[in-house]
Amino acid sequence: MTATSYSLAELMICVAATAFENDGEVLATGIGVIPRLGASLAMSTTNPDLMMTDSEAYLLSEPNPIGTRSEDFVQHNETWMGFSRIFDNVWSRKRHAMIGPTQIDRFGQSNISALGSDYSQPKIQMLGVRGLPGNSISHANSFFVPNHSTRVFVAGECDVVCSIGFNPERMPKGYNNDDIDIRLVITDICVMDWQGPNHSLRLVSVHPGVTVAEVIEKTGFEIHIQENTPTTSAPTAEQLALIATFDPHNLRAKQLKDNPPGVRPVAS
Amino acid sequence: MNKLQTASQIVAQLQDGMTIGIGGWGPRRKPMALIREIIRSDLKDLTIVSYGGADVGMLCAAGKVKKVIFAFVSLDFIPLEPYFRKAREQGQIEVTEIDEGMLLLGLRAAAWGCPFIPTQVGLGTDVITNNPDLKVIDSPYDDKEWVAMPALKLDAALVHVDRADERGVCRIAAPDHHMDDWFVRAANKAYVTCDELVTSDHFHAPEVSRQVFWERSLTTAVCHIPGGAHPSSCAPFYGIDNSHFLAYNKSAKDGGFTAYCEQFIDGKTEQEYQALFGGIDALRQIPQTSY
Numbered sequence: 001m002t003a004t005s006y007s008l009a010e011l012m013i014c015v016a017a018t019a020f021e022n023d024g025e026v027l028a029t030g031i032g033v034i035p036r037l038g039a040s041l042a043m044s045t046t047n048p049d050l051m052m053t054d055s056e057a058y059l060l061s062e063p064n065p066i067g068t069r070s071e072d073f074v075q076h077n078e079t080w081m082g083f084s085r086i087f088d089n090v091w092s093r094k095r096h097a098m099i100g101p102t103q104i105d106r107f108g109q110s111n112i113s114a115l116g117s118d119y120s121q122p123k124i125q126m127l128g129v130r131g132l133p134g135n136s137i138s139h140a141n142s143f144f145v146p147n148h149s150t151r152v153f154v155a156g157e158c159d160v161v162c163s164i165g166f167n168p169e170r171m172p173k174g175y176n177n178d179d180i181d182i183r184l185v186i187t188d189i190c191v192m193d194w195q196g197p198n199h200s201l202r203l204v205s206v207h208p209g210v211t212v213a214e215v216i217e218k219t220g221f222e223i224h225i226q227e228n229t230p231t232t233s234a235p236t237a238e239q240l241a242l243i244a245t246f247d248p249h250n251l252r253a254k255q256l257k258d259n260p261p262g263v264r265p266v267a268s
Numbered sequence: 269m270n271k272l273q274t275a276s277q278i279v280a281q282l283q284d285g286m287t288i289g290i291g292g293w294g295p296r297r298k299p300m301a302l303i304r305e306i307i308r309s310d311l312k313d314l315t316i317v318s319y320g321g322a323d324v325g326m327l328c329a330a331g332k333v334k335k336v337i338f339a340f341v342s343l344d345f346i347p348l349e350p351y352f353r354k355a356r357e358q359g360q361i362e363v364t365e366i367d368e369g370m371l372l373l374g375l376r377a378a379a380w381g382c383p384f385i386p387t388q389v390g391l392g393t394d395v396i397t398n399n400p401d402l403k404v405i406d407s408p409y410d411d412k413e414w415v416a417m418p419a420l421k422l423d424a425a426l427v428h429v430d431r432a433d434e435r436g437v438c439r440i441a442a443p444d445h446h447m448d449d450w451f452v453r454a455a456n457k458a459y460v461t462c463d464e465l466v467t468s469d470h471f472h473a474p475e476v477s478r479q480v481f482w483e484r485s486l487t488t489a490v491c492h493i494p495g496g497a498h499p500s501s502c503a504p505f506y507g508i509d510n511s512h513f514l515a516y517n518k519s520a521k522d523g524g525f526t527a528y529c530e531q532f533i534d535g536k537t538e539q540e541y542q543a544l545f546g547g548i549d550a551l552r553q554i555p556q557t558s559y
Binding site: 054055056058064066067068069082083084087090091109113118119120121122123124125126127128129130131132134136137138160161162163164165170171172173174175 | 293339340341347348352353356357365366368370389390391392393394397398406410411412445559
């Protein structure tokens, strides 16, 4: 049954869950509260074959609730999975990661490293490339964007290209677009994928109350639009109940500014 | 063989210009007492290899660093390390920024005596364009190109473990030993600080010896410093000191590292440092993070 009242964060969690539903037996890594809850929801509903870690050192047979847990909580370990072994998993390709980059360009390249044109002295030093180069050439990746804007979806190339995309000028010898597996882009206003012409960004659905024109305006490069773009499906009551069990401290309410409702109110 | 040394004896063996690998990960199990000892020393022009946290930030802020070889520098719950950020944005340090897995391969190549390990990681990204010394090569076995990740040979590795004996047998009972074994194996000398000094019978039980990740022949020296990872964590003894990291982060905006150093590092022993937080007993009450 479709829920009548839900938050935008909960809508995004349910969309995030769809990213993992046809993955089979892979490690689902959702970085951040909404992606992690999406992976947890998928593992408990549409794809019980998923694997997930405790974000520290063990692989779990069922996802941990997020945040502080009671003293008598026993997590369901199935194997040790320290960081060095994560790379064995990454390079086995049995993984799908969902992360929130600071910049995404028209080639599906992303940036979490630094901003500015001078690499020797960046305007803003961020995290560093972390594991993005390896993730992007090894396994499936999806993006999560809590603030869809031209600052994220940049007109040019990313300031630091951390992950490989569909850029012909950067394609390594012996590789083609089929070797790159970029899946969904889930934002606060829409869902997109990279199945437009030549793996360009394509609009899949707009969230309730959002127009296609708004998506175009907030994206710094051309986005492929099909006729009759559907509206993103609303969560079901069952999904909302499961999300609440995985997020008992309601951290999802703190992920988007002012925790907006899933259905955008009509402007008066 | 008795390998016990003091922190100042260990730091006295380090030299200007050395390449030093630091164990742990972000805000977890960093050999911070040795970092503080380096900050109090005259060492300079170091090349630091690290899954970086405040170890990298503090050494940069103290002017000890020529170059950082890294994939990230972060305090996790404070995503951007404030002093590393400052050093980068002011153009004060050289960097070799590579993928987390490439760093692991570089340590493994050094450990195994290989000049490089081929990998596809880095292809198509600015890891290649920003590091002109990083070679992309043809394979003798297929038609693809491969990144030749060079060995990251370390002059010294600094790691913190929960328990060690005086012969250099080291145990990491924390859920993850991170890449510490590879830092130790990649290094010419490996210096270990431990929270607890134990006798050799501590390791007899199979479940305990399973938590020993390198042979004692690789351990150069052991220094017993209870609480020596603070403000990073050392499970099972203490968690990440979030409130200290918040103050540390704030110091980058307020008084800067000079003021932080005056308060916490300059002229202080580890006991005097820990007394500022209520001593080792209080420090060991800091709970583990649940993710």
